[in-house]
Amino acid sequence: MAKIAFLGLGVMGYPMAGHLLAAGHEVTVYNRTSAKAEAWTSQHGGTWAATPRQATEGAEFVMACVGNDDDLRSVCLGDDGAFAGMSSGSVFVDHTTVSADVTIELHEIAQGHGVSFVDAPISGGQAGAENGVLSIMCGGEQAAYDRVEPLMEIYSKICRRIGNSGDGQKTKMCNQIAIAGLVQALSEALHFAEKEGLDGRAVVEVISQGAAGSWQMVNRHETMLDDHFAHGFAVDWMRKDLKICMEAADKSGASLPVTALVDQFYKDVQKLGGGRWDTSSLFKRMRETG
Known part of the structure; x- marks a missing residue:
């Protein structure tokens, strides 16, 4: 041992x-x-x-x-x-x-x-x-x-x-870039479902079995709809990570337009007092502002 x-x-x-x-x-x-x-x-x-x-x-x-x-x-x-x-x-x-x-x-x-x-x-x-x-x-x-x-x-x-050395961190940047886009897309889908008078849970039950399915969709849609955002990884930490991603992209010449946009949406969440809410709180931003 x-x-x-x-x-x-x-x-x-x-x-x-x-x-x-x-x-x-x-x-x-x-x-x-x-x-x-x-x-x-x-x-x-x-x-x-x-x-x-x-x-x-x-x-x-x-x-x-x-x-x-x-x-x-x-x-x-x-x-x-x-x-x-x-x-x-x-x-x-x-x-x-x-x-x-x-x-x-x-x-x-x-x-x-x-x-x-x-x-x-x-x-x-x-x-x-x-x-x-x-x-x-x-x-x-x-x-x-x-x-x-x-x-x-x-x-x-x-x-x-x-x-x-450093390649593990660069891979984690890829992970955070992917998550940012996925959570925003899921938030928009749930927001659209609500505005159209659809049952968000029923919608996800169907679309999660097809090409739209993701870990975020399966594991977060219910808590998002229930206005529950206490799952550990806070918005403050996500913004720290996305800042790292965008600084690295500036050096390498990579283009991250969606990541940059979602980072600003997380800034909006912080302004709502949600710095310690988890990253799925992008949906709450849409409910509050949309």
């Missing part, structure tokens, strides 16, 4: 770390708010540490799932950062959705410490983390990925190495 440190116990990291411990691994956790780390150990066992460095000392593998580029830098770097506590030959796995630029930056710094770095952003939401069925898209050296894949399989239904 492996000795693992897990940094970040949000709605995703909390259950992911629990799966690792339940599989028999030795897990030490760190969270910026220590009360969350104490609660995790009370529920699952294991141990918690006051700093990333203390959590990672002696660990073979370190997983991180924090908020953004700056959060990731803060847990990795400095005298109390993860890299300062990690031994040469250990592997750092980043499950945060961040820019490919910070991924490549930290990958290079980790190499200077003799540490391998795998970018491994996740998709599947809070339910996917709790049920251990996440999709994980990875970048980094093949040898490092091969070592850590068995651990990631504990909380995933699919885990793939896409390519070199």
Whole structure:
């Protein structure tokens, strides 16, 4: 069994770390708010540490799932950062959705410490983390990925190495681009159904079995119609991710007109007070403004 440190116990990291411990691994956790780390150990066992460095000392593998580029830098770097506590030959796995630029930056710094770095952003939401069925898209050296894949399989239904450092994050950008368009299209379909006096549930029962079907349609249409938007992945975080997508597109020359438009629709949701609503709240925007 492996000795693992897990940094970040949000709605995703909390259950992911629990799966690792339940599989028999030795897990030490760190969270910026220590009360969350104490609660995790009370529920699952294991141990918690006051700093990333203390959590990672002696660990073979370190997983991180924090908020953004700056959060990731803060847990990795400095005298109390993860890299300062990690031994040469250990592997750092980043499950945060961040820019490919910070991924490549930290990958290079980790190499200077003799540490391998795998970018491994996740998709599947809070339910996917709790049920251990996440999709994980990875970048980094093949040898490092091969070592850590068995651990990631504990909380995933699919885990793939896409390519070199940063390629996992670029794949996550593709994921968010696709989701943005799908949720807006579903919102428009449900909005149109309501305006035409149709039963939205009956409509989805039929169209979800054909070419229009999607995970979002099957899993979110009922809660959208019920005005329930508390499914974990907040609009604030989606706008952070879409900003990363559009900045990367500016550099590569990719055209993302629908993504840019939907990002502005999410801005409207924030103005409605929905920054912590989940991403399906695009439908609420249409109800409120349409």
